[in-house]
Every structure is written in structure tokens, then in C-alpha cells.
Amino acid sequence: MKPHQSHDPFDPDFDAEDDFTSVEDAWREPPPAAAAADPFAPEALEEVEPEAFPDPFADLGGARAADRPDPIVIEPAGGHDEDPFGLDGAVSPPPLVHPVHDMIAGAEAAFGESSLPRITIHIFCVNAATAEMAGQAAADRRMERATVVTRMGGLAAAVETYRNEATPSLVMVESADPGPQLLALLDKLAEVCDPGTKVVVVGQANDIALYRELMRRGVSEYIVPPLNPLLLVRTAASLYADPSAPFVGRQVAFCGAKGGAGASTIAHNIAYSITERLLTGAVLVDLDLPFGTAGLDFNQDPIQGVIDALSQPDRLDTVLMDRMMVRCTDRLSLFAAPATLDADYDISTEAFEEVTQKIRSAAPFVVLDLPHAWTPWKRKILLSSDDLVIVATPDLASLRNAKNMIDLVRRARPNDAPPRLVLNQVGVPGRPEIPVKDFGEALGLTPALCLPFDPKLFGQAANNGQMIAEVGPKSRSAEGLDHLAQQIARREPPQVQKTSLLSSLFKKK
Missing domain, CATH: 3.40.50.2300 (Response regulator)
Structure with missing residues (x-):
């Protein structure tokens, strides 16, 4: 038997039986010279000519998976030393350790969700x-x-x-x-x-x-x-x-822990922030068919909307989808709800699943505004979405409902990161509230964002058909929403090149 060092194991004339009959494991215990060499050097990665004899697995194909990226650490809104919203106790507590989230957060960020x-x-x-x-x-x-x-x-x-x-x-x-x-x-x-x-x-x-x-x-x-x-x-x-196969965008579902928690407002503003702050395309789908407010919040009154797509899901294609959507901005499209009570909206779970799957081919991000009512199709969408955001207020009813939903999602999606929790309307004057830290500990996760009670800012935006970033671009609420959008999109806003005053004066001349 010829020694292992004298052969190239990838030479076309190499005989595996001759070289691997040694008791010593050639793969685990390389010779000193080979161990010192860099296995990832260019010369070690040169292409090898295929062997003359047939490949026993030739029909099996092959594809090398990409290396897993480093985990992405998602921090709560604001810091731990100061309150960015001006509320005592409204800042999220230090992150609570969640083993599944820590293990797969980085991998999921790169996973195509196929x-x-x-x-x-x-x-x-x-x-x-x-x-x-x-x-x-x-x-x-x-x-x-x-x-x-x-x-x-x-x-x-x-x-x-x-x-x-x-x-x-x-x-x-x-x-x-x-x-x-x-x-x-x-x-x-x-x-x-x-x-x-x-x-x-x-x-x-x-x-x-x-x-x-x-x-x-x-x-x-x-x-x-x-x-x-x-x-x-x-x-x-x-x-x-x-x-x-068609491109598949990332689906983000927003759900309120109870009625009036503000899930729709948060969903609409996050969709706007993803497109206008992070400069990427998104589609907002209002699935609260009888009472949806996305059309009002964006000052739109489209003739067609999501109900037309749900009524004929098999006919929905790119051309028809483009006709049914309305452009809110250059990058944000809206599938508006009819917001009328003329129909019972008895639509099957399969229709919702087919339509939402087809919409995912229209943009990198699809934001779903879900109604509070619990239905089979809503459960299906919650469990199949790439990201889930639960919006709650700091009271006992929201805590109970949020815990029920989070427990359901954790059981049904053991390999996914837990839902993101947004605490809204924190600090209502005279209202007893559950402290943010206690709220998060009861659910076993850290709130991703805490928004203060600001009726003037949010009321003005709703009545004007505008987003928070348009009414109060420098407000702490707008900054918090932008931060949450970056968490969901897993990207930073593009850097704006700053120019000096002197250079601008020269340009004017």
C-alpha cells in the first residue's frame, strides 16, 4: 500500500480503496505538512476534473447551503440608562433570554422562508x-x-x-x-x-x-x-x-391583543417607515374587511381593493394585482379593505392563503393589518407569517390575550423567533397600568417598542390622513417607529452624505 502523503486524493487516477485501507483515518488526522497548509487557500479549491467512471449518485444533484450568518442582536427601543419617550418605567427592561430566539435569529434573517x-x-x-x-x-x-x-x-x-x-x-x-x-x-x-x-x-x-x-x-x-x-x-x-419561481417577499403580520390597542396604526406607520426611511418596496394589505382604516390613514379611496382579490383568487396575477392596488407613495402600495357592511365576507381560509401568497411576489415586504376577531384564516396567517407583531396596551386584558397568542405561536412555530411585542398608549393620565417590566416578564419576552400616550400627535395624523413621521418627524414616537421598522426589515437606513455650507454656496454660484 502506498503512503497517503504520496498521493493526491482528487487525482483522476486515484484509487480510494488503495488509500483508505489504512487503519489511520486520513480525514481526521492529516499529516503534519497537510495540517499546516491552509485548506481554504486558492490552490486547495481548484476545480477537479470528473472521473471517467460513472458517478453512482449522478442523478442526485447537489447544492451547497450558504454559511449561517452571525446572529443579529435585536435591542429594545431606546436604551437602558435613559428614557427616550420621557416616561418613567416606559423603557423596555434588559432583554429576557429566549433560547430559540438567540439560536436562530441570525439564520432566520437570511432564510428565504421557502x-x-x-x-x-x-x-x-x-x-x-x-x-x-x-x-x-x-x-x-x-x-x-x-x-x-x-x-x-x-x-x-x-x-x-x-x-x-x-x-x-x-x-x-x-x-x-x-x-x-x-x-x-x-x-x-x-x-x-x-x-x-x-x-x-x-x-x-x-x-x-x-x-x-x-x-x-x-x-x-x-x-x-x-x-x-x-x-x-x-x-x-x-x-x-x-x-x-416567483420572488417571495417577507410577510409581516400585525395583530392587536384587544380591540383599540392600535395595531392598525402601528402597522400603517411601520409600512410607511420601511418604504420612506429604509427606501425599499412594500405592500400594505388591510384585511379588516368591514372596518379597515388603511384607506383613511393614507387619504385614499380606491375603487378596487383586497376584497376583489379574495373573491377571485385563481384569477389574481401581476396585471390584475397592479390594478387593484393603489399607490400611496413611490414605494408603498395599498390593498385597501372595502370598509362597508353590505356583505358578510364569508371567504374561505384557502382564498386568504392563496391571495397573500401571490401578493408576496409584488414587493420585498408585505405588511398585513389583521382584524381583532379570531377566525380560522387569521390563525393560519399568524402561524405562516415570517414575522408577527402583537400590539398591546399595559392592562390585564391585553396581558391575558397577548399571553394566549404568544403561547400558541411558540407551540406551533418552535423553530421561529418569538413574536415582537409593542406596548402602545403607555402613560395614560389617571389610568392604573401594569409596569412594562412586569408585563414583559409575564410573557417571557422583552417589548420591542413602547409608545407613549400622545393623543394630540396620533389624533392629528389620523384626522389628516397622514403618518406620524409626516406630522411629527422629530417626535420620539416617530423615532421609535423607525427603530421598530429597522428591526423588522433587518437593515439600516441609507447614509445621507452631508455637505458643508461652503460647498453649497459654491454650488449656488
């Missing part, structure tokens, strides 16, 4: 912890159409299983074996795999050489610890992403 098609996924695990993560991934909202079966035994069990049954669309196999045994078992799996099956390997060695060898053999993806449920979901979804 759902898997109706496929069957088999996951073969070695460790009990991986099996538990697989179960959590199977319950994820993005995998609701997929059928997931989890089994123990790892790669070896997968080989034995598929000797007697057909392989599904996607197979995820975990292996703790060293490189030679892993590759040998993969070759056996290739012999029993049906054409078109995609294979994802969950390994232990974070090794670029092993990764490239697996890709050469037709493995679709190779992932290593640390694992989390969302990483499994992202990996599976990336393999079925259709480049020709």
Missing part, C-alpha cells in the same frame, strides 16, 4: 439529540407539506432499509464513521438508491477534502455540528429551491 413541496423525507440518526432535532424540524411550518420519517441506525441502517424498499425523494443520513467507512457505506447506499433521490450526509469531520469527495460522489449536501432544527429545514429547502 417551503418544501409535497415530498417524503427519511432521516436516519445515530445520536438521540439529532433525532430530537429532526422531530422539531418536521414540525416546522415550512415543512408542513412534507412527510418526515425519523429512524435510528445512521448510514448503515439506511443501506439495509433500502435493500427491501424504495427510496424517498430526500434521504438524510447521520454518520459518526471515519472517512474510509463513510465512503464505503455511501457506495453501498448508491447501489440501492432510486434515480432522483437526493442524499444529505450529517457527519462529524469539518474537512474540506472530505466535503469535496462527497460532492464528487453526488451527495447533495454535507453538514456538521453544531446542528439545530432550522439548519435541517434550510438544508432541505435549499435543495428544492426553484430558480425560476
Whole structure:
């Protein structure tokens, strides 16, 4: 047997059996010379010519998932040392630790929120912890159409299983074996795999050489610890992403913990801030069909609106959608509610789901203003939205209702960040209130924004058909709304280049 150092494992004439019969694991224990080299140097990443013999996984395809971004830390509005709204106790307390939020906040920021098609996924695990993560991934909202079966035994069990049954669309196999045994078992799996099956390997060695060898053999993806449920979901979804599919914007749902909490006002102002402060496109959809106020708040009275789309969801396309929407600004479009009581609005959950999904192709952000009434379609939209904002006032009824909604969302969306909480109308004179800190601790999360009670500012904006940023651009409420918009959009406002007075005088001359 020839020594490992004398061979290039990616040479077309390289024989894997000759080199991997050594007891020493070549993947985990590289020779000193190789260990000192940079595995990500350009020379180590040169393209390798395909082998002359057929690839046993040639029909399986492959796609490498993007590296997870660093977590994004979302701070509460204002600071902890001073009150930006001029209210004692109205500032959010220090962040309460939420393990799911901390774990996946960064990953979710980059996740395209794509759902898997109706496929069957088999996951073969070695460790009990991986099996538990697989179960959590199977319950994820993005995998609701997929059928997931989890089994123990790892790669070896997968080989034995598929000797007697057909392989599904996607197979995820975990292996703790060293490189030679892993590759040998993969070759056996290739012999029993049906054409078109995609294979994802969950390994232990974070090794670029092993990764490239697996890709050469037709493995679709190779992932290593640390694992989390969302990483499994992202990996599976990336393999079925259709480049020709329509663009899908981020859906943000706003819901009030009780009637009159101000959820519609907050939703409208956030949509405006996303477009006018962050300079990106957005669509505002008013789904409070009998009592919606988006048309009033933007001083619009469109002939058509969201009810026309809900009445004929199968006919809704880009041209028809553009006719039904009204332009509030250059970047903000509005799907207004009819706001009449002439109809009962008996519309199916499927119609709401289809229409909102089609609207997501119209802009990078879709803001949904949901009514307070609890209906099956509202529950469906809440659980399927990318971001959820619950608006509450600091009283007992809002606390109870907000807790019920947050508990529901946490159970149904275990891999998503918790909803954002906005406390509105804080500091009403003479009204007993639950302190902000106690309110957040009871719900297990920190309010993302606390807005002071300011009837003059909000009343003037509502009566004039304007946004808070238009009536009081320098007000603390406008600054807080802009801050929340940045949290939701996960981006900073564009930098404005400042010019000196002297340079402006020269330009005038």
C-alpha cells in the first residue's frame, strides 16, 4: 500500500480503496505538512476534473447551503440608562433570554422562508439529540407539506432499509464513521438508491477534502455540528429551491391583543417607515374587511381593493394585482379593505392563503393589518407569517390575550423567533397600568417598542390622513417607529452624505 502523503486524493487516477485501507483515518488526522497548509487557500479549491467512471449518485444533484450568518442582536427601543419617550418605567427592561430566539435569529434573517413541496423525507440518526432535532424540524411550518420519517441506525441502517424498499425523494443520513467507512457505506447506499433521490450526509469531520469527495460522489449536501432544527429545514429547502419561481417577499403580520390597542396604526406607520426611511418596496394589505382604516390613514379611496382579490383568487396575477392596488407613495402600495357592511365576507381560509401568497411576489415586504376577531384564516396567517407583531396596551386584558397568542405561536412555530411585542398608549393620565417590566416578564419576552400616550400627535395624523413621521418627524414616537421598522426589515437606513455650507454656496454660484 502506498503512503497517503504520496498521493493526491482528487487525482483522476486515484484509487480510494488503495488509500483508505489504512487503519489511520486520513480525514481526521492529516499529516503534519497537510495540517499546516491552509485548506481554504486558492490552490486547495481548484476545480477537479470528473472521473471517467460513472458517478453512482449522478442523478442526485447537489447544492451547497450558504454559511449561517452571525446572529443579529435585536435591542429594545431606546436604551437602558435613559428614557427616550420621557416616561418613567416606559423603557423596555434588559432583554429576557429566549433560547430559540438567540439560536436562530441570525439564520432566520437570511432564510428565504421557502417551503418544501409535497415530498417524503427519511432521516436516519445515530445520536438521540439529532433525532430530537429532526422531530422539531418536521414540525416546522415550512415543512408542513412534507412527510418526515425519523429512524435510528445512521448510514448503515439506511443501506439495509433500502435493500427491501424504495427510496424517498430526500434521504438524510447521520454518520459518526471515519472517512474510509463513510465512503464505503455511501457506495453501498448508491447501489440501492432510486434515480432522483437526493442524499444529505450529517457527519462529524469539518474537512474540506472530505466535503469535496462527497460532492464528487453526488451527495447533495454535507453538514456538521453544531446542528439545530432550522439548519435541517434550510438544508432541505435549499435543495428544492426553484430558480425560476416567483420572488417571495417577507410577510409581516400585525395583530392587536384587544380591540383599540392600535395595531392598525402601528402597522400603517411601520409600512410607511420601511418604504420612506429604509427606501425599499412594500405592500400594505388591510384585511379588516368591514372596518379597515388603511384607506383613511393614507387619504385614499380606491375603487378596487383586497376584497376583489379574495373573491377571485385563481384569477389574481401581476396585471390584475397592479390594478387593484393603489399607490400611496413611490414605494408603498395599498390593498385597501372595502370598509362597508353590505356583505358578510364569508371567504374561505384557502382564498386568504392563496391571495397573500401571490401578493408576496409584488414587493420585498408585505405588511398585513389583521382584524381583532379570531377566525380560522387569521390563525393560519399568524402561524405562516415570517414575522408577527402583537400590539398591546399595559392592562390585564391585553396581558391575558397577548399571553394566549404568544403561547400558541411558540407551540406551533418552535423553530421561529418569538413574536415582537409593542406596548402602545403607555402613560395614560389617571389610568392604573401594569409596569412594562412586569408585563414583559409575564410573557417571557422583552417589548420591542413602547409608545407613549400622545393623543394630540396620533389624533392629528389620523384626522389628516397622514403618518406620524409626516406630522411629527422629530417626535420620539416617530423615532421609535423607525427603530421598530429597522428591526423588522433587518437593515439600516441609507447614509445621507452631508455637505458643508461652503460647498453649497459654491454650488449656488
